[in-house]
Amino acid sequence: MIRVTVWNEYFHEKTHANVKEIYPEGMHKVIADFLAADDVVVKTATLDDPNCGITEEVLNETDVLIWWGHAKHGAVPDEVAEMVQNAVIKGMGIIFLHSGHHSKPFRRLMGTPANLCWREDGDLERVWVIKPSHPIAKGLPRYFELEHEETYGEPFDIPEPDELLFISWFSGGEVFRSGCCYRRGNGKIFYFQPGHETFPIYYNEHVQTVIKNAVRWANPDYRVDKLSAPHVKKIGTSDSYIIG
Amino acid sequence: MIRVTVWNEYFHEKTHANVKEIYPEGMHKVIADFLAADDVVVKTATLDDPNCGITEEVLNETDVLIWWGHAKHGAVPDEVAEMVQNAVIKGMGIIFLHSGHHSKPFRRLMGTPANLCWREDGDLERVWVIKPSHPIAKGLPRYFELEHEETYGEPFDIPEPDELLFISWFSGGEVFRSGCCYRRGNGKIFYFQPGHETFPIYYNEHVQTVIKNAVRWANPDYRVDKLSAPHVKKIGTSDSYIIG
Amino acid sequence: MIRVTVWNEYFHEKTHANVKEIYPEGMHKVIADFLAADDVVVKTATLDDPNCGITEEVLNETDVLIWWGHAKHGAVPDEVAEMVQNAVIKGMGIIFLHSGHHSKPFRRLMGTPANLCWREDGDLERVWVIKPSHPIAKGLPRYFELEHEETYGEPFDIPEPDELLFISWFSGGEVFRSGCCYRRGNGKIFYFQPGHETFPIYYNEHVQTVIKNAVRWANPDYRVDKLSAPHVKKIGTSDSYIIG
Amino acid sequence: MIRVTVWNEYFHEKTHANVKEIYPEGMHKVIADFLAADDVVVKTATLDDPNCGITEEVLNETDVLIWWGHAKHGAVPDEVAEMVQNAVIKGMGIIFLHSGHHSKPFRRLMGTPANLCWREDGDLERVWVIKPSHPIAKGLPRYFELEHEETYGEPFDIPEPDELLFISWFSGGEVFRSGCCYRRGNGKIFYFQPGHETFPIYYNEHVQTVIKNAVRWANPDYRVDKLSAPHVKKIGTSDSYIIG
Numbered sequence: 001m002i003r004v005t006v007w008n009e010y011f012h013e014k015t016h017a018n019v020k021e022i023y024p025e026g027m028h029k030v031i032a033d034f035l036a037a038d039d040v041v042v043k044t045a046t047l048d049d050p051n052c053g054i055t056e057e058v059l060n061e062t063d064v065l066i067w068w069g070h071a072k073h074g075a076v077p078d079e080v081a082e083m084v085q086n087a088v089i090k091g092m093g094i095i096f097l098h099s100g101h102h103s104k105p106f107r108r109l110m111g112t113p114a115n116l117c118w119r120e121d122g123d124l125e126r127v128w129v130i131k132p133s134h135p136i137a138k139g140l141p142r143y144f145e146l147e148h149e150e151t152y153g154e155p156f157d158i159p160e161p162d163e164l165l166f167i168s169w170f171s172g173g174e175v176f177r178s179g180c181c182y183r184r185g186n187g188k189i190f191y192f193q194p195g196h197e198t199f200p201i202y203y204n205e206h207v208q209t210v211i212k213n214a215v216r217w218a219n220p221d222y223r224v225d226k227l228s229a230p231h232v233k234k235i236g237t238s239d240s241y242i243i244g
Numbered sequence: 245m246i247r248v249t250v251w252n253e254y255f256h257e258k259t260h261a262n263v264k265e266i267y268p269e270g271m272h273k274v275i276a277d278f279l280a281a282d283d284v285v286v287k288t289a290t291l292d293d294p295n296c297g298i299t300e301e302v303l304n305e306t307d308v309l310i311w312w313g314h315a316k317h318g319a320v321p322d323e324v325a326e327m328v329q330n331a332v333i334k335g336m337g338i339i340f341l342h343s344g345h346h347s348k349p350f351r352r353l354m355g356t357p358a359n360l361c362w363r364e365d366g367d368l369e370r371v372w373v374i375k376p377s378h379p380i381a382k383g384l385p386r387y388f389e390l391e392h393e394e395t396y397g398e399p400f401d402i403p404e405p406d407e408l409l410f411i412s413w414f415s416g417g418e419v420f421r422s423g424c425c426y427r428r429g430n431g432k433i434f435y436f437q438p439g440h441e442t443f444p445i446y447y448n449e450h451v452q453t454v455i456k457n458a459v460r461w462a463n464p465d466y467r468v469d470k471l472s473a474p475h476v477k478k479i480g481t482s483d484s485y486i487i488g
Numbered sequence: 489m490i491r492v493t494v495w496n497e498y499f500h501e502k503t504h505a506n507v508k509e510i511y512p513e514g515m516h517k518v519i520a521d522f523l524a525a526d527d528v529v530v531k532t533a534t535l536d537d538p539n540c541g542i543t544e545e546v547l548n549e550t551d552v553l554i555w556w557g558h559a560k561h562g563a564v565p566d567e568v569a570e571m572v573q574n575a576v577i578k579g580m581g582i583i584f585l586h587s588g589h590h591s592k593p594f595r596r597l598m599g600t601p602a603n604l605c606w607r608e609d610g611d612l613e614r615v616w617v618i619k620p621s622h623p624i625a626k627g628l629p630r631y632f633e634l635e636h637e638e639t640y641g642e643p644f645d646i647p648e649p650d651e652l653l654f655i656s657w658f659s660g661g662e663v664f665r666s667g668c669c670y671r672r673g674n675g676k677i678f679y680f681q682p683g684h685e686t687f688p689i690y691y692n693e694h695v696q697t698v699i700k701n702a703v704r705w706a707n708p709d710y711r712v713d714k715l716s717a718p719h720v721k722k723i724g725t726s727d728s729y730i731i732g
Numbered sequence: 733m734i735r736v737t738v739w740n741e742y743f744h745e746k747t748h749a750n751v752k753e754i755y756p757e758g759m760h761k762v763i764a765d766f767l768a769a770d771d772v773v774v775k776t777a778t779l780d781d782p783n784c785g786i787t788e789e790v791l792n793e794t795d796v797l798i799w800w801g802h803a804k805h806g807a808v809p810d811e812v813a814e815m816v817q818n819a820v821i822k823g824m825g826i827i828f829l830h831s832g833h834h835s836k837p838f839r840r841l842m843g844t845p846a847n848l849c850w851r852e853d854g855d856l857e858r859v860w861v862i863k864p865s866h867p868i869a870k871g872l873p874r875y876f877e878l879e880h881e882e883t884y885g886e887p888f889d890i891p892e893p894d895e896l897l898f899i900s901w902f903s904g905g906e907v908f909r910s911g912c913c914y915r916r917g918n919g920k921i922f923y924f925q926p927g928h929e930t931f932p933i934y935y936n937e938h939v940q941t942v943i944k945n946a947v948r949w950a951n952p953d954y955r956v957d958k959l960s961a962p963h964v965k966k967i968g969t970s971d972s973y974i975i976g
Binding site for chain 2: 573598600645650670671
Binding site for chain 2: 858864
């Protein structure tokens, strides 16, 4: 059983009529609904919850965290961002969606500002699959399209991805590395670009396929209890602790 | 069900008394025996079989190929090496053991001579796990030891591994990148250094754990039928074939 | 002084009127001309030369080899491809242009078929710089355009680049990783996609800037005499040879 | 001219007699002295200086920053760590020495805790060069030895290095990735493990060679003025700014 927590700042859906129309109960609700499955149990959390909905208890019971934020990155306390970072280092998987590239946890995990270029012109986006045999690409056509999406453009200031899965083409002329895999500590990280709040992106079947696959990919293969810095004595006499 | 084929040149076991004593039926037999499991069915093939035991039929029915060779790399026809390389590109997993670093399929897949330094002095080898949360490391202690092993040393002339899992320490003074992961085309590749024929390496429980885990890791996540170079016409009118 | 050899199969320029018009003396001549500089001396070689113009002597006197081939990949003997591969492993830099992705030396160095998708529809290509501080990007705008170019598309079946520098956008809807850096053995490899023979690509100022920069980047930092596999005895008594 | 700033917390040299004996004026003084050259001008800064000796002015006039800290990581204000991180993203090179792996700037740039195992038993360390043609390895033997050094061991909790240059062997039984290259934003990062304060490591000729080479490698190839996130309008009408 994979335990997923979908975190959403849940701001635009309450303040912008057009967003509310698309996601009347918040995009976390839509994402949670399509993720629920026999082997996946989903909870949600938002900025409105106590402590942003992120506590040690929540993280300890989360195998994969999904993060969507945009206008309210600054409202997430540094302590929460640090807790999330540490949970990933210990092994929790995490999926950052769209404008989550500028969230505190993402920037901390990347070590870079994660800047990019953008335009809001309703461009057509075509997402190309460049590693078709990767588990996150399972069930996808060689490319899929989003009729209207916010345009993201390069340079995207991130470390070279461990694996680059998707590159997007925008009708206005930009390209963007829209699917990026990383391992940090014991945890796996996936960044996926689609998901501007003013378009019904998370209803798209291929977008849903990607996120469903990513949850299974990011789910820790097994739990390693410690990734500490022990002050070990002579190798020959140190006890060899079992991992996993 | 994972279908594994263990390929062994099967030469030293028939010509050197001390090797024969360790592996009376060949090391492929020992490897096949410990790999067999409810979800793994194993076949073996050797240089003595027609066409080295490697045909298109064999490869089509193999999810993960294990390769051990040393003295007889040159006896493997170029056509067979090319078939193996192509099978990996199409998605078959492959695990190269020990002196398999100099086999024709490994050199073709790496694009480098894959040279290294070596000594046969019966050094103690200590294999350190540097990515404890990787599925190939599951169930391992933080390091394990082989009382006597051939010494391999750096520089090991390989492309930078996609993921470096193990680094070995030898009592004589060398270090070696002893567990290296790659993706090439649709296939996954794992190089694992332990396994000199004059020591009973493949009876070691931790070595067995690594190879068992590696088989599950290298097993293709799913099959992609084509990785071709289609001469596609305008995107808008090309049929979008489904992957996986 | 950087010694460059520009290799061109030199076929279309002699057989297709429109190509001849663009490159009356062959594209190698145009490339050689813009590369010549105070610190760069350039020679050329073609398929018409004895042994394809590639001998051990030529490679020994070449710091950076540039390779353009398309229709005549098969006419390059395997022995020549192997010589080129070995020269790179020893430290020679190499730049593969355009359809050189399917040349024998490139496929040998990558370990993959290096397939891709393509169309000849005269699309506009926009080359995006995704690592602006890389030396190969020096002097470039954030993107540059080629009014008409053959369209190359993903998936491009190559190992994950050590550094991905450029991603191209095509007006017909494709994206392509158009600038890729690798290190193999002691040598540096750069793949650069622009250069279809029916368009005057190598007269473009930005394309010229890239190739000029790439020559300086690929030029070996210094020469390492050996990358061998010595059968060394005990570390303590082995002579420690000086590198460089 | 390369402008280097050597930063040292400068604590043990003033409080521990044995360290003071080795580095009577601080290790920054020794490092600055051997780095000074016709093409390198060196300044130093320590925790005792106003604002730790790190201001925007200092960073603006620094091409490569060298960082040694150990007992006083916590005394470096978060604002200073952030300034250093931002300077690297903008293009400044940085070299972290030894226990600098736990400094605030290193952890911020890596995105991980950068934990490791350690012992202080005066082991012999043997540093193996695994990429002999890399510019940082120029002039080194295939390995070099430090008679006594603090032992560092794996797992070292860092992102997979872009290029792994050195792996160290310790007489007590550990291995360690002792030379690691990264690019983050426009800047280059090198981590180099030798340098425990109780041993005269920075007087070793090979250690000096590595740091001298690393300064030249990390020196920005050229300056990119902006790595911002512009809100660009339609590509066709955006002005294409020149990089470099």
